Amino acid sequence: MLADLEEALCALCTDAGLRRRLQKDGGPALAAFALTPDERAALLSIPAAALDRYAGSLLGKRSDELAAALPLSVKVVPSLPSRYRRLLARAPARFEESVLGPGLREGLRLLPVLRAELDADEGEAPWAGDLVAVEVLRAASRADQEVRTARVRHDLRPVLIDLRRGLVPTEVAAARLAVRCDGTGARFRDA
Secondary structure, X not given: OHHHHHHHHHHHHHOHHHHHHHHHHOHHHHOOOOOOHHHHHHHHOOOHHHHHHHXXXXXXXXXXXXXXXXXXXXXXXXXXXXXXXXXXXXXXXOOOOOOOOHXXXXXXXXXXXXXXXXXXXXXXXXXXXXXXXXXXXXXXXHHHOOOEEEEEEEOOHHHHHHHXXXXXXXXXXXXXXXXXXXXXXXXXXXX
């Protein structure tokens, strides 16, 4: 069926481990997919370098989509797109229907890992993980109108204002706040 072929091709394009197994083992790497012999042969005939190039372009598109949705975070964490690409390559997702574009959908899925990575990186602003979380949740809620919540450890309200003005703050007050994002924006309250 076409859906099975599409699922296998999507998995090959998003899962570097599966591509390596395909290059090493050939057909057995595709055993998890309900493919006809012709579909299996078609996938096996794709040159590895072409599949890797295409996979790289998909990761780049998802990364660009996420970066466009998080302009304030990219100002503070210029490495955000490359961090996201690396996480996507290590933790590929399966295809799912969603109102959210793949970059933002994957950004939501990988947010806990990305946030923890930023929080642990002494070279980043201590509040960078909080900012990325708020901006991802706000962008996703704006896109699909779902309410999302999180807790942050820094008062990002003045940060968001400064970043919109083109300023990057160096000092941000510690605070325990709850943030609620919906289709209209983010609202903070004491946690």
